[in-house]
Amino acid sequence: MVSPTVELLKSEIPLEQESVVLPQDVTGLVLVDISNGFCTVGAGNLAPREPNSQISEMIKESEKLARLFCEKKRPIIGFLDSHHPDKPEEPYPPHCIAGTDEANLVPALRWLENEPNVTIRRKECFDGYLGSTEDDGSNVFVDWVKKNQIKGILVVGICTDICVLDFVCSTLSARNLGFLTPLKDVVVYSHGCATFDVPIQVAKNTKGALVHPQEFMHHVGLYMAKQRGAKIASEVSFDAPKKL
Numbered sequence: 001m002v003s004p005t006v007e008l009l010k011s012e013i014p015l016e017q018e019s020v021v022l023p024q025d026v027t028g029l030v031l032v033d034i035s036n037g038f039c040t041v042g043a044g045n046l047a048p049r050e051p052n053s054q055i056s057e058m059i060k061e062s063e064k065l066a067r068l069f070c071e072k073k074r075p076i077i078g079f080l081d082s083h084h085p086d087k088p089e090e091p092y093p094p095h096c097i098a099g100t101d102e103a104n105l106v107p108a109l110r111w112l113e114n115e116p117n118v119t120i121r122r123k124e125c126f127d128g129y130l131g132s133t134e135d136d137g138s139n140v141f142v143d144w145v146k147k148n149q150i151k152g153i154l155v156v157g158i159c160t161d162i163c164v165l166d167f168v169c170s171t172l173s174a175r176n177l178g179f180l181t182p183l184k185d186v187v188v189y190s191h192g193c194a195t196f197d198v199p200i201q202v203a204k205n206t207k208g209a210l211v212h213p214q215e216f217m218h219h220v221g222l223y224m225a226k227q228r229g230a231k232i233a234s235e236v237s238f239d240a241p242k243k244l
């Protein structure tokens, strides 16, 4: 149930979503942090404490899209938060420590590790774009776009207002600077994204917790992405492939 207050706040920043047709010959799929540490009940400090419908829907929609992209042999890149145990990521408690199951894809997506069209990038920061930077200055995400001549990306994952948003913001700035040619379109699929829930009553009783009402923050994340120039899709489909 969405509270009347949240409905009121959402009505102050209305968000128009669209039905987006993806050109299948030139589109890539980006999966952000769909790992146990953020999605599997009880898996860690930042995992849901109980089943959560927004997160379950995000996993279901992401799996559906991942299967479709694999069927069409289209490129997929999956970012996975993966932290060194001695380097905390403020303001969050330890999470997704490298080498633990928290830092792995959720069971519904684990099969992607063996697919030839899938690139997995472990990252040590919120932002999958910056987190794709290698020691020599090259960038795994930029190389993935260029190698596959990707003109549009479809973005799904968690959290809508944190890692998804940070990635979208960096990608759109990089695109605008000409770093990502031929990338043009960044589409965020709303039902393929989710965020976590810390209602104000819970935050008040938990030392150090930041209040984070799920439904509202998800909305804000999408709104902020749209402000940077992303398309927000409530529905996505592939067009017919071009005949060679």
Ligand SMILES: [Zn+2]
Residues within 6 Å of the ligand: 081, 082, 083, 089, 095, 096, 124, 125, 126
């Ligand atoms: Zn992290």
